[in-house]
Amino acid sequence: MILLRAAGAYNNGFQDNRIFTFAHALVGIMDKHQLFEPTEFVELLEELEFTHVVWVPDSTLGLWESAILDSKAIQLVSVCREGEAWAVAAGLHLGGSRPLVIIQCTGLFESGDALRNVLHDYQLPLYALVGYRSYLNSSSLPGDTCLTFTEPIVDAWNVESRFIDSHDKKHLFKEHYLQCQQDQKPGITLLAEGRA
Amino acid sequence: MSTPETLRVLHAARTNEVVVTTMSTAREWNELTPHPLDFVYVPSSMGQASSLGLGMALAQPDRRIVVCNGDGCTLMNLGSLASITAAAPKNLVLLVFDNEVYEITGAQGTAASRHRRSDGNSLDYAEMARACGFHSVHTIDSLPQWEQQVKQLLSEPGPVFAWLKVAPVPGGIGPRSPGPGPERARAFARALQDSSDPI
Numbered sequence: 001m002i003l004l005r006a007a008g009a010y011n012n013g014f015q016d017n018r019i020f021t022f023a024h025a026l027v028g029i030m031d032k033h034q035l036f037e038p039t040e041f042v043e044l045l046e047e048l049e050f051t052h053v054v055w056v057p058d059s060t061l062g063l064w065e066s067a068i069l070d071s072k073a074i075q076l077v078s079v080c081r082e083g084e085a086w087a088v089a090a091g092l093h094l095g096g097s098r099p100l101v102i103i104q105c106t107g108l109f110e111s112g113d114a115l116r117n118v119l120h121d122y123q124l125p126l127y128a129l130v131g132y133r134s135y136l137n138s139s140s141l142p143g144d145t146c147l148t149f150t151e152p153i154v155d156a157w158n159v160e161s162r163f164i165d166s167h168d169k170k171h172l173f174k175e176h177y178l179q180c181q182q183d184q185k186p187g188i189t190l191l192a193e194g195r196a
Numbered sequence: 197m198s199t200p201e202t203l204r205v206l207h208a209a210r211t212n213e214v215v216v217t218t219m220s221t222a223r224e225w226n227e228l229t230p231h232p233l234d235f236v237y238v239p240s241s242m243g244q245a246s247s248l249g250l251g252m253a254l255a256q257p258d259r260r261i262v263v264c265n266g267d268g269c270t271l272m273n274l275g276s277l278a279s280i281t282a283a284a285p286k287n288l289v290l291l292v293f294d295n296e297v298y299e300i301t302g303a304q305g306t307a308a309s310r311h312r313r314s315d316g317n318s319l320d321y322a323e324m325a326r327a328c329g330f331h332s333v334h335t336i337d338s339l340p341q342w343e344q345q346v347k348q349l350l351s352e353p354g355p356v357f358a359w360l361k362v363a364p365v366p367g368g369i370g371p372r373s374p375g376p377g378p379e380r381a382r383a384f385a386r387a388l389q390d391s392s393d394p395i
Contacts, residue, residue, distance in 0.1 A: 091251020
């Protein structure tokens with residue numbers, strides 16, 4: 001299913017054998033460290049009534065693109081840098097929408113001032129899912145300093161977070177988001193990734 | 197033309213549009229009669245007013261959103277020009293007030309200003325906007341031209357980009373927040389979501 005979606009997304013401009021090559025390559029990409037399958041994740045976002053995903057994808061999160069684009073309930077907003085994502089999400093929230101920010105931890109590092117502004121200066125209850133690079137597998141980036149800085153940075157920004165590093169913790173995303181909405185507080189789910 | 201007089205023209209022309217101001221434009225907008233659909237983006241994350249406006253425009257597609265940005269802010273978040281045209285909200289108007297300096301820090305030249313460039317030519321924001329995919333692009337050099345075009349600019353299909361060439365305000369200081377951010381954000385959100393007179 002995932003394979004077909006991905007192949008379909010890249011259908012335009014590709015010869016059949018190229019689609020096959022791409023899809024074949026994708027099998028290698030989709031490793032055992034992928035915690036949420038694309039349709040599973042998008043169905044969860046729909047259940048939680050998110051209206052927009054504002055994102056800068058990485059190679060793990062980006063696998064959800066086709067499924068998000070297929071959703072009739074969720075609009076994907078692609079931005080160029082992660083600081084933008086927080087500000088776009090803030091504007092969406094002020095206008096009555098329910099955005100989810102999706103970025104990698106490196107983007108979290110980059111976007112600190114934008115985060116500070118909307119979550120603390122304006123106390124907007126925005127929620128983000130942050131990919132935690134190399135947590136499950138750092139073979140392609142040995143010594144990845146994301147492992148050193150991600151959790152302290154989240155703590156430093158004083159945002160309540162949950163950490164998902166196995167399938168049996170996936171429920172934390174939904175539970176934490178709903179709790180944050182009820183309390184009108186911002187929140188972050190850190191999602192462990194296995195690829196750089 | 198000056199930023200204060202340019203904003204006074206916008207203020208007079210404005211009806212039920214959201215107006216987002218930041219940095220120097222926020223300082224001057226604070227001197228004018230407030231409106232429930234003003235969002236004085238102070239304190240800000242510098243450069244993010246355009247992205248904030250994009251989010252508002254997507255959430256409220258029947259409401260015109262006008263963002264009064266600076267040139268320094270624009271340079272700090274140039275990628276937002278591409279993000280805006282990718283989302284292509286028809287209701288977003290991005291005004292860039294270009295005084296070629298970081299006014300509130302003491303008027304140091306920006307990297308795009310003629311003062312900082314070896315060829316002595318400032319960068320062309322209108323061309324940047326076109327290259328990033330804006331189809332509606334205006335260059336405003338004088339107050340009479342602005343007075344003549346402002347109504348059209350506020351009503352034509354967006355996203356609209358206007359490059360307003362303004363003079364720096366000598367000794368211009370940083371903007372003052374008109375009140376606590378969280379309370380202002382909540383009041384603004386109520387006004388925006390409850391208002392029944394969209395464009």
